[in-house]
Amino acid sequence: MSATNKPDRRLTVADIHSMHADGERLPMLTAYDYPTARILDDAGIPMLLVGDSLGQVLLGYDSTVRVSMTEMLHHTAAVVRGSKRALVIADMPFLSYSSVDDALANAGRFLREAGATAVKVEGGVRSARTVEALVRAGVPVMGHIGWTPQSQHGMGGKVRVQGKSRETARALLADAIAIQEAGAFSMVLELVPEQLAASITSRLRIPTIGIGAGAGCSGQVQVITDVLGLGDFSPRHARKYADLQATIRSAAEAWAADVRTGNFPGPAETVRMDEQTLDEVLGRTAQDRASADAMASDGMGLGAGIPLDRDL
Numbered sequence: 339m340s341a342t343n344k345p346d347r348r349l350t351v352a353d354i355h356s357m358h359a360d361g362e363r364l365p366m367l368t369a370y371d372y373p374t375a376r377i378l379d380d381a382g383i384p385m386l387l388v389g390d391s392l393g394q395v396l397l398g399y400d401s402t403v404r405v406s407m408t409e410m411l412h413h414t415a416a417v418v419r420g421s422k423r424a425l426v427i428a429d430m431p432f433l434s435y436s437s438v439d440d441a442l443a444n445a446g447r448f449l450r451e452a453g454a455t456a457v458k459v460e461g462g463v464r465s466a467r468t469v470e471a472l473v474r475a476g477v478p479v480m481g482h483i484g485w486t487p488q489s490q491h492g493m494g495g496k497v498r499v500q501g502k503s504r505e506t507a508r509a510l511l512a513d514a515i516a517i518q519e520a521g522a523f524s525m526v527l528e529l530v531p532e533q534l535a536a537s538i539t540s541r542l543r544i545p546t547i548g549i550g551a552g553a554g555c556s557g558q559v560q561v562i563t564d565v566l567g568l569g570d571f572s573p574r575h576a577r578k579y580a581d582l583q584a585t586i587r588s589a590a591e592a593w594a595a596d597v598r599t600g601n602f603p604g605p606a607e608t609v610r611m612d613e614q615t616l617d618e619v620l621g622r623t624a625q626d627r628a629s630a631d632a633m634a635s636d637g638m639g640l641g642a643g644i645p646l647d648r649d650l
């Protein structure tokens with residue numbers, strides 16, 4: 339499937355496989371809200387990941403571990419509403435798939451309630467049984483191996499490149515094979531040395547989507563706030579393609595200055611009404627004035643209600 343020959347409907351995992359088989363490199367971006375999803379979809383991004391990075395980059399938590407199912411469902415539904423073509427993948431949050439039953443119930447909620455097409459599950463060999471059960475139940479799954487943020491407390495807390503030693507690299511290879519064999523349609527490789535990521539990719543049938551894993555993956559994923567320059571800090575593997583922080587700040591400052599000087603709103607942002615109707619509403623017509631004069635000479639005071647101009 340070429341970039342100019344994309345179907346005018348929501349993409350499926352079969353489309354992602356065709357794009358991979360055609361040798362296309364696959365871009366994926368995170369999205370968490372309706373307007374961003376709309377723009378990214380319009381830009382032709384084929385996969386939108388509602389990552390649990392939501393917690394840190396949008397909700398201000400100190401880690402992804404704090405993100406709940408309710409929050410993920412809320413944001414996934416917004417991304418689905420904002421997109422027409424992209425395959426929307428919802429990240430299963432921490433402890434939402436700690437048993438196969440939980441995984442099935444929560445993945446079902448992402449597909450049924452929020453309209454996602456697939457879910458993402460962290461972990462290699464340790465998550466293979468869960469991935470297999472989800473796939474068997476009809477839920478397309480994206481795996482996620484290497485640095486897996488939900489296990490950060492068990493991995494020493496500090497963000498680290500994974501698989502640099504012989505043992506850990508072999509373990510990562512085993513993770514990748516286990517997730518592929520469990521039926522995942524694709525997998526994220528996060529913070530993996532470039533050569534190892536390329537070797538894993540070359541041994542798999544399914545596409546790898548790298549983040550901090552070099553150019554040898556089948557595709558790349560980035561956190562949208564990093565790409566747009568909206569984050570508090572920028573990880574080494576990210577490249578900023580816009581400086582929205584500066585753009586938003588200067589737009590807000592310019593607007594506030596216009597409010598302070600009375601420059602906003604101007605005629606273009608203001609609605610006026612028919613003057614004649616306004617005169618009638620406010621009791622300014624000649625007839626209003628005459629009846630006010632008559633009431634005054636009869637010694638009647640102001641009536642109850644809003645004072646009209648004729649009464650002032």
Ligand code: KIV
Nearest residue numbers: 368389390391526559
């Ligand atoms: O939550 C997320 O944004 C992710 C990506 C970094 C792959 O898992």
